[in-house]
Amino acid sequence: TRHWAKKSKHQVSCRVGVHTGACVGGIVGKDMQRYHLFGHVMSCLEVLESTAPEGEVQISLACREAVARQAQTTGRPQGIEMLR
Numbered sequence: 001t002r003h004w005a006k007k008s009k010h011q012v013s014c015r016v017g018v019h020t021g022a023c024v025g026g027i028v029g030k031d032m033q034r035y036h037l038f039g040h041v042m043s044c045l046e047v048l049e050s051t052a053p054e055g056e057v058q059i060s061l062a063c064r065e066a067v068a069r070q071a072q073t074t075g076r077p078q079g080i081e082m083l084r
Contacts, residue, residue: 017048
């Protein structure tokens with residue numbers, strides 16, 4: 001986000017959390033229906049997002065391990081670093 005913001009001369013600030021795991025999704029609401037996800041994975045995401053450094057992406061250990069397993073067949077992913 002910092003690179004895009006600097007290039008486009010916009011001020012942008014965000015925090016991102018990435019996790020992997022099972023969840024359940026469904027449409028909720030009567031007047032204004034929305035698709036919503038439920039489960040432990042969502043609680044983990046909330047913590048990752050809220051504690052991520054400003055302008056950074058924070059991933060869980062489960063996500064890092066899933067990416068590493070997948071990378072064994074496709075090559076090593078670049079730029080994955082645990083912040084904690």
